[in-house]
Amino acid sequence: MLQSFSPTTRPQDGPPRLALLRAMMAAEGLAGFVVPRADAHQGEYVAPRDARLAWLTGFTGSAGFAIVLADQAGVFIDGRYRVQVRAEVDLVHFAPVNWPETKPAAWLMAHLTGGRIGYDPWLHSEKEIAQLERELEESPITLSPCKNLVDSIWVDQPPAPASPVQVHSDALAGRTSADKRAELAAGLRAAGQRAAVLTLTDSVSWLLNIRGADIARNPVVQAFAILHDTGHLSLFAAPAKFGAEVRAHLGPDVNLRPEAAFLPALRALTGPVRVDPASAPRQVVRELAEADVPVAFAPDPCLLPKARKTSAEIGGMRAAHLRDGAAMAEFLCWLAAEAPNGGLRETDLVRRLEAARTATGCLREISFDTICGAGPHGAIVHYRVTEATDRAITPGDVVLIDSGGQYPDGTTDITRTVATGPAPDTVRGPFTRVLQGLIALSRARFPRGLAGRDLDPLARVALWQAGLDYDHGTGHGVGAYLCVHEGPQRISRLSEVVLEPGMILSNEPGYYREGAFGIRLENLIVVTVAPALPGADDRPMLAFETLTWVPIDTRLIDLSLLSAAERDWLNAYHATVLDRIGPRVSPATREWLERACAAI
Structure with missing residues (x-):
């Protein structure tokens, strides 16, 4: 069986974990902390290591987030999950919040008179955080990037995925990776952009004609990439996932580098660099800004060609x-x-x-x-x-x-x-x-x-x-x-x-x-x-x-x-x-x- 029927969360696990998170918030001087249903790639589905929202609250839906304050913990869910959430969370300690009808900024201002709200800048898109900052602009509530507090208390957090990468044949794709990269690079040159940062796993997998199993049910490879206006691409992923056949398939114009090389590579770019504010983590934008690399906000160039x-x-x-x-x-x-x-x-x-x-x-x-x-x-x-x-x-x-x-x-x-x-x-x-x-x-x-x-x-x-x-x-x-x-x-x-x-x-x-x-x-x-x-x-x-x-x-x-x-x-x-x-x-x-x- 590919599907398991074992419950992955229990409502009773939430309250003690919530208490640990609140202790961490107090130690960091935070009035609140945001826990999204997201990983650094901003995909809909996450690996067990990144299932922080489910681990903390018990809610297992594919969309939503929590905002934890000292005396309130809201679980924000849309219309698909309003029945499910009530069965999965401890309703004494977690309050379901109808979203997007209730905006997080409005909820925060209704429950706080001021203070710093922490968030992990790897787990929120630039667009998401920028919008929340605008909505809180006139209030005494501010957003503060910080370490991930859930990771700090999750003692048995699963390891990062490490599934082998496979070649997706050009015959099934209908186009070679080189052709795709050449077309996108021409678009970058026409826009006056030197490179594009790719963070979505399906964009990287589509562009390179590769598939993986890093996320259950989704044949994607967890990786970051930088596509240059020359058509060359820097790929940042665990090298052990790439066998000889896949490396040969990638060819000489794709440079495979360890994940740890991604941030230094961002800081070394000359720009303008294309970044999708809807999917790129806030941390990517912070790194480029700190290195004075010009940013051109625009959609991920893979999205429409892939569609x-x-x-x-x-x-x-x-x-x-x-x-x-x-x-x-x-x-x-x-x-x-x-x-x-x-x-x-x-x-x-x-x-x-x-x-x-x-x-x-x-x-x-x-x-x-x-x-x-x-x-x-x-x-x-x-x-x-x-x-x-x-x-x-x-x-x-x-x-x-x-x-x-x-x-x-x-x-x-x-x-x-x-x-x-x-x-x-x-x-x-x-x-x-x-x-x-x-x-x-x-x-x-x-x-x-x-x-x-x-x-x-x-x-x-x-x-x-x-x-x-x-x-x-x-x-x-x-x-x-x-x-x-x-x-x-x-x-x-x-x-x-x-x-x-x-x-x-x-x-x-x-x-x-x-x-x-x-x-x-x-x-x-x-x-x-x-x-x-x-x-x-x-x-x-x-x-x-x-x-x-x-x-x-x-x-x-x-x-x-x-x-x-x-x-x-x-x-x-x-x-x-x-x-x-x-x-x-x-x-x-x-x-x-x-x-x-x-x-x-």
Whole structure:
């Protein structure tokens, strides 16, 4: 098993650790300390060594932070985690804070009359700290960079990751690393910049066509890099992770150096040096400033080229999704046969699904811990089943299963909500409205130049008409055998990044009724150039190609809510599922698939 069901935190561990942290704060003369869910690379997921927020508070979500004061400890979480956090932290000692509705500066000013708030400048981006400093400017509260106080009290902190690096073939990438570096270097020269600092692990891994296992579920290499305007690159990572084959792949224009050489190398630059304020740690900017190196703040130059997938990457993603779709079909066939009999638990489903993906012979990793929530657990948006929470599945329960795989040619992410017996009437309406949102986005045809925020309402209108909504974005970017959550593109009320051909996103509207059930449906989609329409003008238009081919549970649909066009889309989708996945599954699953894909 790749996924463990052992609880990784306990609420009762939080209070004594909180007391130790407060003692350290007092010794350092600090009124507070900020504990983020981040490492020095500012990625979404962290290695066990960097799971400081979980270690201190018990909260294991993938986004959030804590601010600890002498008499208050706030855990800031967004809409995905407001149910989960209450089950994971000691609510006597830690107070959940709805974020971003409540800004950290406002919270600090409400609980402090003044004082210094410590933070580790390696674990916060330049943008994050600069914004907080501006918001506190008129108050007697100041921010103070300091050593990491959590590390000072974490006596059994795990070691740093040291997984071997692997070559990601140019054939799968669609471009050589040298070509990528040459293109980005030309951009630096055109902007009058001498170098760019790269701190995001997926940027470095993408640029060099390498992969690793330093972060569970994400095939990335923990490293820093400096790309020079000549196309040469200085790579800062543990040299022991790089074998002879990988060193040969990197070639003579990539200089591998120990991690300890990174800061001296920053100070030796002449500038202007490009730094992404949204992802570079504040410490990088401090080092350059102390050495009087001119800084040009601009986005990481890898972000958009990485998001615009090559034809080879899109071809690999298509192949990975067919393979993964067959594994999902085998799993859903098994679930349809076994669930009505009773006796299953959430962990049984996770194990069976992982076994189905492993049986493909191509699985490298799961792309995140499987979310498998039965009944009320489905309402916990990012629920992770453990031995302590493992719920028996009662026939008739609605089960939300969000999962994915990492394959050498692509990354998958799919959610299906399924009935395990007679479908409850209370679920049919919301389920159908979630499905209508998925269909609306899948069918979208839109002008070039629109961003994710412009399309996000399409997935919500059917829910809004019934007074319903969901508290997460509709879609995130997805990497090609990289991170399952990849920026900068999103389908979200907040996203201003223009969508471009080749970008891959999730399409995942949902609805959650706390204490009862959760619904989410998710396919991956890729932005394409829309075919011309007869008689239409020549305005350039874009559309989406669906990558995910797995049946949607028609037993949960209220057919009276669907329009003729929506029925046509669903029937066409299921016909394609049967055509593409049918030849790849066992005879028994083929029979089930024919029933599951029958026209409605």
